[in-house]
Amino acid sequence: MRIRPERLIADLRELATIGKFETGVDRPAFSRDDMRARTWLRDKLGAAGLSARIDDAGNVYGQMTKAARAVLVGSHTDTVPKGGWLDGALGVIYGLEMARCFAENGLVNGMGLDVISFQDEEGTYLSLYGSRTFCDEDVTSEVAVARGQDGTTLDDAINGAGIRGNAPCRLDRQRHLAYFEAHIEQGPRLETTGTKIGVVTAIVGIRSYRIAFHGQADHAGTTPMAMRRDAGAAALAFGAALAEKFRSLGSPESVWNVGSVTFRPGAANVVPDEAQLVFQFRDSSLDILDRLEQAAHATAGECASAYSATFDLTRIFEKQPTAMASRLVGLIEQAAAASATPALAMPSGAGHDAMTLAKYIPSAMLFVPSIGGRSHHVSEDTAESDIILGAQVMLDAIALFARSPDRA
């Protein structure tokens, strides 16, 4: 089964005209252009022979009704404001093209291919809203407080999109045997290593923290160093030591960031009495995340003590790591090798709808290279040859899966 490159590229280009902004697109979830794109997609899926509709969450779901079992393929067509033309759209149009291949070539081992574009993966109102409702998760309390940047509630956005009362689409674990999602990498690793296919082993866990060091504001000229309680010096020592500790304790794929630092009162000649840092780290392993958290606590204690300061360390955000199904990872690697293009096994540092699906059915993600590692920006792009190669490798992996879906 071969995808048809010109059809794939033409659909991607056509979708990118909806909400076009400079060289990118502007289709925040539930915006007029987002809903236009979803209607367009529904019609395209219908034309490909699927039973397609938009559900009451805004998800576009196309079902290959003649099959009792199917692989689910998709991603999301909503974007960040002034985002790139590929991002999640890539994975959705892969699904559309593959559905056409199935329609033209017949089911594989009796198995069909369903396509989905989840709503609001980007969190315009509530991140992963579409995939979480699709998986029947209870989001009631989160929906109640979800608002866009202009203050609009998610409820109003749903009403405004005219989808209130549409029938819901739901994951069916008897039917949906696996989920495959393609996405641009959003980072530089594939490009830097000259690899064309990334296969995601896990979507990393994230822990974010705020740490505040407390000292005493003193005159920076008249107070000898030994008599200070310097919250700022403690914070600087902490930030520097954290990097050293994480380098030695983390995995080769651990990443971390000190994103923000604030000193108070903030004058050149006053010893800071408060210094705040916001930092985070990510890894696919819970053990590593725990180890880094312990190191942060211990380092904070050492640095506070060295400068007679105290500290509060608060975890402000946490997301558990999500492993992709190892059998599916292997199938993508096998398909890539068969196309004579080795795949790079890598974690995804960013979140995706596959995080939700992986809790319920075997899930896999394939990455294609981002030029310059760019994403969430109008300059985001991927070479057409890479887009085409990625689609073929994923289709081949899906076909391998369909031939023996029940193997462990």
Next chain:
Amino acid sequence: MRIRPERLIADLRELATIGKFETGVDRPAFSRDDMRARTWLRDKLGAAGLSARIDDAGNVYGQMTKAARAVLVGSHTDTVPKGGWLDGALGVIYGLEMARCFAENGLVNGMGLDVISFQDEEGTYLSLYGSRTFCDEDVTSEVAVARGQDGTTLDDAINGAGIRGNAPCRLDRQRHLAYFEAHIEQGPRLETTGTKIGVVTAIVGIRSYRIAFHGQADHAGTTPMAMRRDAGAAALAFGAALAEKFRSLGSPESVWNVGSVTFRPGAANVVPDEAQLVFQFRDSSLDILDRLEQAAHATAGECASAYSATFDLTRIFEKQPTAMASRLVGLIEQAAAASATPALAMPSGAGHDAMTLAKYIPSAMLFVPSIGGRSHHVSEDTAESDIILGAQVMLDAIALFARSPDRA
């Protein structure tokens, strides 16, 4: 010659009623209360037998006209907003009390004692304005741009104070053989060491810098550590390394401070593309100041390079160190020893009018302890017994000087 403690304390307390704010005073230069205090002082100096007036800069100068040569004693009566009751007022009222002692006991070796309260030491409009005009420094260009926080120009403040056209008072190097200034310490060293008298060896030099590290804003989840240009990590490493370097390269009396840190864009999940620190250091030795500056440059280069960042280091403020006259330092130590209270030789970490005077005539400063090291705050205070002891020791030192003013 003995000062009269009850008279000294009564005058300090009376002056503190002018512009009283809570337990402190609020007498910014040229304010109504500042000028009321200056008029009060002029009259007190007149009552003590001095020829006293307010000059066209707002300086209050009392001259012991019967002497051809005199020691100049004083400080400033203006305060920071909502400041303490002692600060510079202490040194001025010491001068008033000593002038009365001279009036009652006669000149010492034919030498008199003149008293001064300089205007705007605190920089409400222009720091050290009064002492600099008194020493005939050209401040024209600085006056032209000097404004208070409410936007009032220094010229308007002078007009508003009703002193425009008053005769100037000037330093007379034939007459004024030495300058003695008492001040509260504004730091904790005397209290912490249980010392009652501080003798200032030098007013430290200050150098302040802004350093900006420049990197690249990247997704903190998808960009591997080795591919980042992390301005924030470079800044944290710099801040921590600076403390280490300064500790090993500075003198035991060097002090430094990183007062402010700013990361941009400042989000937890974005690698900072710009990180700014404002830092300063102080020491009495030009060599040490140069050595610390070189260390800052070298450290910045190392840290920028370690994180593939670049940097700009800009000196934003500089003040040269000012040595006090060593003979006068010795006389204060001798007088303190004679009062059975050892003096602690120490640098002044803050600036004073003596910085200006020391350029032209031998100058000395005596510190009394600040309770809790506090200053520039309504809670500023000094034990009455320490105020009294400080006045007597300084008077004794001045008498020692007057007996042999010309010795090297």
